[in-house]
Structures are given as C-alpha cells and as structure tokens.
Amino acid sequence: MYFCKEMTQNSNIIIAIGTNTDQQRHIKEVRSELMKQIPDICFTEAIWTDPIGMDSSQFLNCLAWGTTALSLEQLQHLLKATERLHGDSQLLRKQCIVRLDLDLLLYDQERLHLKDWNRPYIQELLKQTR
Numbered sequence: 001m002y003f004c005k006e007m008t009q010n011s012n013i014i015i016a017i018g019t020n021t022d023q024q025r026h027i028k029e030v031r032s033e034l035m036k037q038i039p040d041i042c043f044t045e046a047i048w049t050d051p052i053g054m055d056s057s058q059f060l061n062c063l064a065w066g067t068t069a070l071s072l073e074q075l076q077h078l079l080k081a082t083e084r085l086h087g088d089s090q091l092l093r094k095q096c097i098v099r100l101d102l103d104l105l106l107y108d109q110e111r112l113h114l115k116d117w118n119r120p121y122i123q124e125l126l127k128q129t130r
Contacts, residue, residue: 010040010067013075014106014129016116019086020051020098023060026086030100033085034064037078041066044128049121056096063105063125072107079104 015034019026027046034041046062068075079102086100103113105122116122 010069011072011108012106013038013064013066013068013104014126015064015079016061016101016103016105016113016122017064018049018059018061018098018101018103020056020059020096022099023058026100027060027062030082030086030102031064033082037082038064038066038068038070040068042129044125047121047125051096052119054096056098059098061121061125063122063129065106065129072104072110075107076104 017027017030024046031043041064044063044065046060049059049061051057051059070078083100083102088099088101092099103116105111105113105116111117
C-alpha cells in the first residue's frame with residue numbers, strides 16, 4: 001500500500017526508515033509525523049528485513065520520498081529530532097535496539113549514506129519511488 005500527498009517543486013529527497021522495536025507502531029507514527037513536517041512526501045510499502053551487523057529482531061523498513069523546501073541541515077536536524085522523539089539513543093543502539101533510524105539517502109542530487117544504496121532491500125524499495 002502506498003501513502004502519498006501531492007508534490008511540489010523543491011529539493012528532491014529520499015529517506016530510509018527502519019526500526020527493530022515495536023516496528024509497526026513506529027513506522028505508522030513516523031509516517032504521520034513526517035507528513036505533518038514535510039507536506040510533499042510519499043511512502044513505499046514497509047518490508048521485513050534481517051538485521052545487518054547486529055544480533056536483533058527483524059527490522060521493518062520503508063522509504064519516504066518527495067520534495068522539501070527545508071535546507072539539508074534543517075532536514076537532517078528534523079530527522080534526528082524525530083529519532084529522539086521516539087526514544088532512540090546511542091545507548092540503546094549499543095544494546096542492538098533501534099527504535100527509529102531515519103537516514104537521508106538523497107538531497108537534491110546529492111547521494112548520502114552511499115553504502116546503503118546497494119543493499120537489496122533499498123534497491124527493492126527504490127523501485128516503488130518511480
């Protein structure tokens with residue numbers, strides 16, 4: 001199922017969203033929060049993936065894409081603040097608990113988090129953003 005609002009011309013963005021704790025609730029809540037903060041946003045379906053580099057329960061992942069008038073710095077600040085709002089912290093991550101991970105993959109034409117682009121689940125979800 002896709003969630004989408006009408007998009008306008010600004011900077012193109014793609015955000016990777018993942019959680020391994022109370023997964024469905026966190027995905028639902030962050031979709032709602034991001035729609036309030038970034039009006040021109042769409043979401044892929046959420047898919048289950050095995051953890052990479054940690055011993056934990058499965059992750060639920062999706063991508064958000066759209067456009068924003070926010071600067072790169074403003075958007076990164078918004079994403080980190082949203083993670084903290086969900087109780088995510090470095091202490092919990094050291095315990096392999098990821099309440100919410102929001103990684104900005106694309107801002108305008110600049111690719112970020114380059115290693116993530118080749119992950120199979122990211123490649124699969126990217127097909128839904130076209």
